[in-house]
Amino acid sequence: MHSATFLPADTSIRKVAETMAGKNIGSVLIGASGDISGILTERDIIKKVTSMGLDPDSTKASDIANSPVVNIDADADVYQITSIFNENSIRRLPVMEEGQIIGILTTRDVTKSLIPGFFRHHPLFKDIKEYKKKG
Template sequence: MEVMSRNPVKVGTETTVEEGAIIMTQKGISSLLVEEGNEIVGIVTERDLVTKVVSKNLQGRNIRLKEIMSHPLVYVEEDSPLEVAAEIMWKRKIRRLPVQSKGRVVGILTENDIVRISPGLIEITRGILPGRNEGIINGIHGMCDECGEYSENLVYRAGKYYCERCFSSIEPL
């Protein structure tokens, strides 16, 4: 995915909200990937800072990013079509999507990236074209809407994502 931002900024789980906000401001970015060891375990966005800290009048210097990060992450594979990434964003109601290659995060894709390269795809991220791409979509990793288990091969059907086990047990349309 040429359109993604490569080398997203990563910080540790023990980074404070205050430190994270300073990094985001200095680098002119709107999100941070949170890592533990060498594994990406979450993402913190400007929205997280506003809704989970500022709106509650909490002190950012006393809160660790691991306490407010969104997790588990949903990824898209680097070789996935842009339309698949846009549909994941719509389904999961997210505006930033980590991109991985060979199990390693190599970038982050945003709604703005999609608009810049292909303005028509923004409709997918907003859910204007629901019901497309039913069946197995390679590259969708995340939680099954039915059982809550993590799967690396989610199947999309009728507005929900299923692991292969749950998908095999649902009634045909």
Template sequence: MIDQSVADVMMESVRTVTAETTASDVARLFADHDIGSAVVVDPGSGELLGIVTESDVMHQVAIDADVATVAVGSFMSEHLVTIDSSESIHEAAAMMKEHSIRRLPVVDDGALVGILTTTNLTHYLPRLRNAVLRTRGELVGQ
């Protein structure tokens, strides 16, 4: 089986916010960039503090929080699961399943270098399948 690394599939462009960013500002960021999450970082050290998702923001709306003032640090997911860019996509998929997450920040030496989502994996699977078939000689005409 051909095994690709996370670096081959991840998106290098990952948006970050600070814990002080308001829910309304992060919602605007999501809309402006057509994304569903942002990694929360400490602005001084660059330390990864957590992740905030569209679902997190929607929950704030549902409980009638003042989204103009509530900071993402008060409702972000603090237990941040990350993966090294050199790991296999199979390991990444297993981690996502084990932790029931759809977004996996990618790090190298503790520094954020990208993000891997279930959408990335879904779009990559047909290419991986074709590569496997090519190595087996089962894909003709391509």
């Protein structure tokens, strides 16, 4: 999970992009921790600003942010998390605890957490290990 970055709704897209680049992050939340009005990703900037020729100085975050924001409780299990990612075709998910956003979970975070167990227990990879031992 990554820390969440919040920006006001009237922030220019240029400032949003500069914030993302400066913090090396792929998304920002629009609003405050307990009251977000949208989420904006680098993909949104490419699709909705760059490809449509919008002015990044006059276009505001609220103009192109995705809303409503889908989020998940901090105690959700992996099945719930992956279901929400898939059902909503999203890759970033704000995590809520006691009405406040405590971070952003990404599909990459979930994949990284699952891969070690997958490689340890999947029969295909056990066969590869045996093959390498024999070779």
